[in-house]
Amino acid sequence: MGHDDQRLETVTASEIANFVFCPESWRLRDGLQLPPGNRPALAAGTRHHEAKATAERVAGGSISLGRVLIVIAVILAVALWLLTR
Numbered sequence: 350m351g352h353d354d355q356r357l358e359t360v361t362a363s364e365i366a367n368f369v370f371c372p373e374s375w376r377l378r379d380g381l382q383l384p385p386g387n388r389p390a391l392a393a394g395t396r397h398h399e400a401k402a403t404a405e406r407v408a409g410g411s412i413s414l415g416r417v418l419i420v421i422a423v424i425l426a427v428a429l430w431l432l433t434r
Contacts, residue, residue: 368375377383385391 364375364379367378378385
């Protein structure tokens with residue numbers, strides 16, 4: 350048997366993280382390739398995190414808009430002050 354007969358497998362970062370977190374989970378998922386028994390909970394978690402990510406994007410946009418409005422208000426205040434001198 351030479352190197353041609355050996356199959357090299359790549360270990361992903363996800364597999365390493367799964368093993369470090371729970372070796373038994375790694376054995377079931379990656380070793381035996383069994384589907385998780387808590388699919389509804391996993392799907393609910395995914396939906397929850399997607400909703401949180403959307404809220405974070407909206408909040409970031411709102412903060413940016415607020416900063417732009419502050420700059421506009423300062424410019425208008427300075428312009429008004431200069432016009433009334």
